[in-house]
Amino acid sequence: SYLEVYNGRAYDLLCKKDNKASGRLHSLSIREDNQGNINVPDAVEIPVHNSLELENILIQGNHRRATAFTLMNASSSRSHALLT
Numbered sequence: 001s002y003l004e005v006y007n008g009r010a011y012d013l014l015c016k017k018d019n020k021a022s023g024r025l026h027s028l029s030i031r032e033d034n035q036g037n038i039n040v041p042d043a044v045e046i047p048v049h050n051s052l053e054l055e056n057i058l059i060q061g062n063h064r065r066a067t068a069f070t071l072m073n074a075s076s077s078r079s080h081a082l083l084t
Contacts, residue, residue: 001043002061003028006079013061013081014044058083 002013009027031039048054066079 001040001045001082001084002057003040003043003082003084004061004065004079005082006066010040011064012040012043013064014046014057016044 004011004013010030011026012028015026028040028042031041033039046057048057061081061083065081
């Protein structure tokens, strides 16, 4: 799974159903179970078997991350990313 935390909300960077061009990605719920484990129930999970597959997942998700221009960086990330 590859998630973005932006403005206090979690977004799935791998969900193909969302259309970032039409607006913000669909936010996800973050849950804690009885054992204290943190889960994101609706997050897309894609199994990878080698480093090339992982690199492709990173590229796919990075294209969907929130970025903006700053004086120091033309495409500065505006969020935190969580790759599991």
